[in-house]
Amino acid sequence: MRNIKVLGSGCAKCQATVALIDDVAAQMDVEIKVHKVENPEEIMAYGVMSTPAVIVANKLVHKGSVPSRELVESWLKVFNL
Amino acid sequence: MLQIFTYFADWLVYDLLGLAPSTKLADALHFFIEDSSKIFALLFVVIYVIALLRASLNVEAVRDYLAGKNRFLGYLLGSIFGAITPFCSCSSIPVFLGFTSAGIPLGITMAFLITSPLVNEVAVLLLISLLGWQFTLVYIAVGMLVGMTAGLFLDQINAQRWLQSFAAKALQQGHQQTFHAIENELDTSPKMRFNERHQFAKQETIDIFKRVWKWVFIGVGLGAALHGFVPDNWIESNLGDGQWWSVPAAVLLGIPLYSNATGVIPVMESLILKGLPIGTTLAFCMSTVAASFPEFILLKQVMQWRLLATVFIILLVSFTVVGWLLNIFSSFFFIN
Numbered sequence: 001m002r003n004i005k006v007l008g009s010g011c012a013k014c015q016a017t018v019a020l021i022d023d024v025a026a027q028m029d030v031e032i033k034v035h036k037v038e039n040p041e042e043i044m045a046y047g048v049m050s051t052p053a054v055i056v057a058n059k060l061v062h063k064g065s066v067p068s069r070e071l072v073e074s075w076l077k078v079f080n081l
Numbered sequence: 082m083l084q085i086f087t088y089f090a091d092w093l094v095y096d097l098l099g100l101a102p103s104t105k106l107a108d109a110l111h112f113f114i115e116d117s118s119k120i121f122a123l124l125f126v127v128i129y130v131i132a133l134l135r136a137s138l139n140v141e142a143v144r145d146y147l148a149g150k151n152r153f154l155g156y157l158l159g160s161i162f163g164a165i166t167p168f169c170s171c172s173s174i175p176v177f178l179g180f181t182s183a184g185i186p187l188g189i190t191m192a193f194l195i196t197s198p199l200v201n202e203v204a205v206l207l208l209i210s211l212l213g214w215q216f217t218l219v220y221i222a223v224g225m226l227v228g229m230t231a232g233l234f235l236d237q238i239n240a241q242r243w244l245q246s247f248a249a250k251a252l253q254q255g256h257q258q259t260f261h262a263i264e265n266e267l268d269t270s271p272k273m274r275f276n277e278r279h280q281f282a283k284q285e286t287i288d289i290f291k292r293v294w295k296w297v298f299i300g301v302g303l304g305a306a307l308h309g310f311v312p313d314n315w316i317e318s319n320l321g322d323g324q325w326w327s328v329p330a331a332v333l334l335g336i337p338l339y340s341n342a343t344g345v346i347p348v349m350e351s352l353i354l355k356g357l358p359i360g361t362t363l364a365f366c367m368s369t370v371a372a373s374f375p376e377f378i379l380l381k382q383v384m385q386w387r388l389l390a391t392v393f394i395i396l397l398v399s400f401t402v403v404g405w406l407l408n409i410f411s412s413f414f415f416i417n
Contacts, residue, residue: 048175049144
């Protein structure tokens with residue numbers, strides 16, 4: 001399953017990140033599942049300190065801000081291969 | 082150089098709108114226009130420049146630097162980094178846990194977290210432009226001192242025993258517990274090309290603007306209302322002597338009110354110009370910023386009630402004492 005995890009405790013930026021990823025995925029016609037990790041204990045277990053953070057296929061690809069659309073597209077392009 | 086905003090406000094209020102100077106409405110409107118235009122222009126330029134410089138500083142680097150430092154140096158550094166490190170307040174908890182799981186003592190983490198909302202580049206630049214550099218230095222010193230003292234006190238009473246159990250455990254284990262093994266693809270090298278810096282700075286500027294523009298209008302609006310509609314004598318004659326009870330009252334009043342540091346500074350300016358003593362004003366404004374219910378609700382996730390209450394009381398007492406001291410000292414020399 002193409003998993004993307006978004007780490008963040010539910011603030012506006014974190015929600016915007018989830019929405020953006022869903023939006024880009026729909027636009028690119030890529031099927032993905034976005035998991036929201038909101039529990040602080042779990043976020044700590046990933047060793048992440050700046051949220052929102054994005055993990056794609058077990059790799060930390062972004063942290064500290066809402067990613068740009070281009071960046072999200074680059075992640076999803078991999079799934080299209 | 083900043084007179085340009087005065088001229089702009091003059092033109093808009095007196096020429097374009099034709100209002101008579103020194104009427105309450107004209108006064109308030111002039112204050113509003115001058116201050117908000119000045120603030121937005123300054124925000125734009127200064128945030129960008131400072132962000133360029135700060136692009137390679139991140140909380141992970143701060144954590145690695147603070148871990149294992151000597152206690153007393155730690156409080157000072159924690160506070161300094163809190164003042165200069167950018168992070169979104171929704172990251173407070175991840176930052177708290179990140180520091181804690183690296184074994185950084187609770188007091189140092191709290192020095193960081195307390196100073197952070199009080200002292201940031203936006204607050205500093207506003208203070209310099211509205212109230213001058215002497216007052217700004219006082220503000221920064223107070224913000225850092227409160228953070229450091231709170232941290233020191235918390236460690237002295239072993240407040241870490243009042244952390245939620247998972248956080249307490251993380252502190253004891255003292256190193257990064259990554260149960261979920263993930264690869265970190267992000268470039269952690271401190272060298273950054275200019276374009277990367279520019280991108281970061283641009284994004285920071287946009288982000289901060291989006292976050293604070295409402296506060297600027299609200300803060301300046303309140304300041305303007307105060308400026309235009311509260312008679313010059315009223316504050317001076319009722320509270321101008323810095324009566325001892327006015328400081329704790331100001332601190333208590335600040336608790337239910339919440340504002341970003343940005344929004345509260347124009348209000349501070351107005352209060353001071355109206356003759357409210359420096360100590361009372363500072364106590365009120367810092368209480369408004371630091372004693373915020375949203376932040377405390379977040380902290381509940383990692384702290385037990387007792388710790389939350391302790392932090393809360395420490396802050397209130399600190400601001401009251403600072404208020405009293407500043408009121409006493411400002412009568413010895415003229416600040417601002």
